[in-house]
Amino acid sequence: MALMLSPAATFLPVATGKPTATAGAMRNLLFTTTSGTASGHRSSRKVVAMADILGDFGARDPFPEEIASNFGEKTLGNVDTLHRILIPTLSVLSLSRVPLDAHPAPLSEEDARRLLFKVVGWRLLFPGKGDSDVLKLECVWKVRDQACGDELVARIGKALDGAGHAPAVLHFEPPNQVRAQLYTPSVGGLSANDFIIAARIDQIKTKDLLPKKRVWAC
Numbered sequence: 266m267a268l269m270l271s272p273a274a275t276f277l278p279v280a281t282g283k284p285t286a287t288a289g290a291m292r293n294l295l296f297t298t299t300s301g302t303a304s305g306h307r308s309s310r311k312v313v314a315m316a317d318i319l320g321d322f323g324a325r326d327p328f329p330e331e332i333a334s335n336f337g338e339k340t341l342g343n344v345d346t347l348h349r350i351l352i353p354t355l356s357v358l359s360l361s362r363v364p365l366d367a368h369p370a371p372l373s374e375e376d377a378r379r380l381l382f383k384v385v386g387w388r389l390l391f392p393g394k395g396d397s398d399v400l401k402l403e404c405v406w407k408v409r410d411q412a413c414g415d416e417l418v419a420r421i422g423k424a425l426d427g428a429g430h431a432p433a434v435l436h437f438e439p440p441n442q443v444r445a446q447l448y449t450p451s452v453g454g455l456s457a458n459d460f461i462i463a464a465r466i467d468q469i470k471t472k473d474l475l476p477k478k479r480v481w482a483c
Contacts, residue, residue: 361464361467363464365429365458365461369449372455384464400455401455403447405442406443407441408441409474411440417437417471421469424465428465430458430461433447434446
């Protein structure tokens with residue numbers, strides 16, 4: 266069975282039963298275990314690769330019996346295709362921990378589109394569309410009622426207290442939604458600070474304020 270590894274993974278072969286790691290990649294480990302039987306010694310090996318703390322997961326190769334069954338002709342895809350689920354790295358998940366820039370630079374639309382993947386539920390408002398005169402970042406939450414909307418606005422204000430950068434728009438809109446818009450007036454559009462603030466807002470607990478889902482019995 267072939268082993269599918271992350272491009273960043275490097276290994277050294279070992280002949281002992283002790284864990285060994287390369288000097289240049291301490292996170293990539295290769296384990297070898299040896300077990301004895303009545304007729305002699307039988308060696309079995311198990312490989313574990315970690316390219317990141319979250320890692321990349323790849324599907325296993327098919328067994329010979331599976332290939333012999335021609336299962337690949339009955340399914341979509343190819344039996345030799347490398348299947349991989351890409352997991353976000355910590356650099357993506359920790360945007361909320363990045364300190365704000367005291368002198369931010371303006372972001373181009375292309376850069377803003379890239380950073381949009383690092384926040385949840387936000388969208389870009391482009392100049393000339395609607396009432397937006399500059400490039401902005403917007404998020405809208407559906408809540409149960411006005412009391413929940415006011416609570417969400419209060420939680421956002423508390424989380425950003427002292428941050429030095431606040432939403433240009435943050436208010437409840439009847440009947441049941443809260444709207445927030447971010448941009449940096451000093452650059453006349455979006456800066457990295459806006460996405461950092463958006464990521465911090467994403468950390469706020471909102472589940473108890475959202476409308477309850479109806480469950481229909483069959």
